[in-house]
Amino acid sequence: MTKMSNPYSKFDLKIAIKAVVYTILFINYIYYINFDFTVAAHTLFEGSTLGEILRAFATTIDETAWIGLIFIYELETYALSDEAYTKNRAYIINAFKFIFVVAIAHTPFAYYVNLNDVISAVEIKNVDDLCQLVGMDKSYAFNLVYTEITDQTCNILSSSSQFFYNDPRTFLIVQDSAGLVIERELAWIDLFESLIWIAIIAVIEVNVRLQDQNLADGTAFSLLKRIKFILYSILWIFCIYWIYRGHFMFAWDEAMWIAGFFAIEMNLSDWRKEIREDQKV
Numbered sequence: 154m155t156k157m158s159n160p161y162s163k164f165d166l167k168i169a170i171k172a173v174v175y176t177i178l179f180i181n182y183i184y185y186i187n188f189d190f191t192v193a194a195h196t197l198f199e200g201s202t203l204g205e206i207l208r209a210f211a212t213t214i215d216e217t218a219w220i221g222l223i224f225i226y227e228l229e230t231y232a233l234s235d236e237a238y239t240k241n242r243a244y245i246i247n248a249f250k251f252i253f254v255v256a257i258a259h260t261p262f263a264y265y266v267n268l269n270d271v272i273s274a275v276e277i278k279n280v281d282d283l284c285q286l287v288g289m290d291k292s293y294a295f296n297l298v299y300t301e302i303t304d305q306t307c308n309i310l311s312s313s314s315q316f317f318y319n320d321p322r323t324f325l326i327v328q329d330s331a332g333l334v335i336e337r338e339l340a341w342i343d344l345f346e347s348l349i350w351i352a353i354i355a356v357i358e359v360n361v362r363l364q365d366q367n368l369a370d371g372t373a374f375s376l377l378k379r380i381k382f383i384l385y386s387i388l389w390i391f392c393i394y395w396i397y398r399g400h401f402m403f404a405w406d407e408a409m410w411i412a413g414f415f416a417i418e419m420n421l422s423d424w425r426k427e428i429r430e431d432q433k434v
Contacts, residue, residue, distance in 0.1 A: 160231055167423075171227070171416040178223070178413050181406045182216045189213045195292040195299040196325060205323070211263035215347070218256035222354070223413050225250050229361060230420035254354060261347040268340040274317040274333055281314040283307040283327070291325060295332040296398060297339065302327065335398070346391050346407075353384050353414065360421055369428040381418075385411055 193209040207214065225246055233242070280286065283293060284307035291302045293310045300306055313329035319336055320326045328336060356377055363373060388411055395404035 160234070167416075167419055171419075174409060174412045174416055175223070175227075177409050178220065181402075181409060182220055184402065185212050185216050185406070192297075192299060195294075195301070196320065196323070198290075198323065198325065201323075207259065208263040208266055211260050214256055215260040218253040219350075219410070221249065222253040222257070223417065225253065226357065226361075226417045227420070230417055230424055254351075257347075257351060257354070261344055261351065264340065264344040264347055268337075268344055270321060271319045271333065271336045271340050273321050274319045274328070274336075275321050277316045277318060277327065280316055283310055283316065286316075286327060291327050293327050293332075294319070294336070295328065296335050297400065299326070339398070342391060342394060346388070349384050349387055349391075350410075353381065356380050356384070357414070357417065357421075364421065364424055364428065367428050367431070369425040369432070374425075 189210045189212050193206075197206060197209050201209075229238075229246055277286075283302055284304075286302050287304055287307055289302070292299045293302050293306070294300075295311070300310060302310070311329045311332075313331070316327050316329055317333050318324045318326065319328050319333060360374075360377055368374075388407060392404045392407045395401070395407065
């Protein structure tokens with residue numbers, strides 16, 4: 154929090170950085186909505202259940218909640234002055250925070266279900282050529298690229314003679330053994346990544362609660378700093394993996410979210426400086 158009634162009135166480098174990062178995050182958000190709709194065209198069908206629809210749009214739900222959460226933290230750690238942070242507003246902020254965290258918690262569940270699906274992938278018996286699946290409304294997937302199996306595509310998608318359904322509940326998505334290995338890697342990364350981000354929320358929330366009590370230094374802050382360093386380091390490793398797999402947009406998005414929470418860390422740092430100054434008086 155800040156002492157100023159309008160902390161944005163004096164435009165500086167930190168505000169400029171936040172403006173750029175938040176704008177990029179919103180642009181990325183639009184990209185992921187489009188990406189989910191593209192994939193859903195291959196993974197959903199007329200009789201898809203609500204749970205299947207929610208899992209298909211897990212990234213959209215996740216990104217929506219993250220956009221909302223980072224906006225809440227920007228309010229809580231910077232935009233609202235001490236005077237503006239009334240008890241009623243605190244209740245509203247915490248209510249929205251709870252809603253966003255619940256939505257974010259849906260993501261690891263969706264990824265866990267997806268992981269179970271790809272681990273349980275079943276071999277397609279009596280099929281040794283994708284062209285045998287033409288006209289059956291199946292899609293071939295390799296490294297998150299989905300292509301409908303048609304007369305025009307079946308001969309160029311895979312030269313393998315062994316194929317699997319990686320969605321044993323619906324039997325819509327076909328992969329060869331090489332694609333299945335990558336799919337399992339991606340499923341594990343998605344699950345661990347979502348859990349790491351939830352851990353980061355927990356650490357930041359503890360940080361905010363401590364500073365709400367006008368604390369700025371101590372063993373707890375040193376421990377939180379070390380934990381955040383480890384968590385963010387793991388996320389950077391995931392960025393490298395996305396680049397290795399050719400998913401540069403995913404790596405870029407990961408880096409931008411790390412930058413977004415670095416902006417929140419800047420807010421927390423400025424807030425601690427204000428607490429220290431008040432304690433000297």
